[in-house]
Amino acid sequence: MSEAAKSSSIMSAVATLLENYAAGKRNFSNANLANAQLQGENLKGVDLSYADLTQAKLSDANLRGADLSYADLSLADLTGADLRGSLLLGANLRQAALKDAKLEGADYDRNTHFPENFDPVSAGMQQR
Numbered sequence: 001m002s003e004a005a006k007s008s009s010i011m012s013a014v015a016t017l018l019e020n021y022a023a024g025k026r027n028f029s030n031a032n033l034a035n036a037q038l039q040g041e042n043l044k045g046v047d048l049s050y051a052d053l054t055q056a057k058l059s060d061a062n063l064r065g066a067d068l069s070y071a072d073l074s075l076a077d078l079t080g081a082d083l084r085g086s087l088l089l090g091a092n093l094r095q096a097a098l099k100d101a102k103l104e105g106a107d108y109d110r111n112t113h114f115p116e117n118f119d120p121v122s123a124g125m126q127q128r
Helices: 003-022
Strands: none
Touching: none
């Protein structure tokens, strides 16, 4: 698939997600949103478990109470994102940008992978 086709496919997936979310749908488990541009979007309570969010741009997004269990968020930009109360069980956050992300009350487990030198306890997260 060409880069232009990949980009078009990602934009289509994002547009579909936002349209369905606005219509009240919350289950987007297993979604392929790698490289998605979702900066500042309100996705409160969304289920993105098992989703591919590799390199997704989620800065300043509202992901409060979202289920991101087993999602691949490696290299994702979560700068300033609101992840309070979210589920990050088994999530891959390796090399994700978490600067100024709000993580209080977010759940993680021993299978959650964080960026190097990130301390989930000091971020206010709770281990399950």
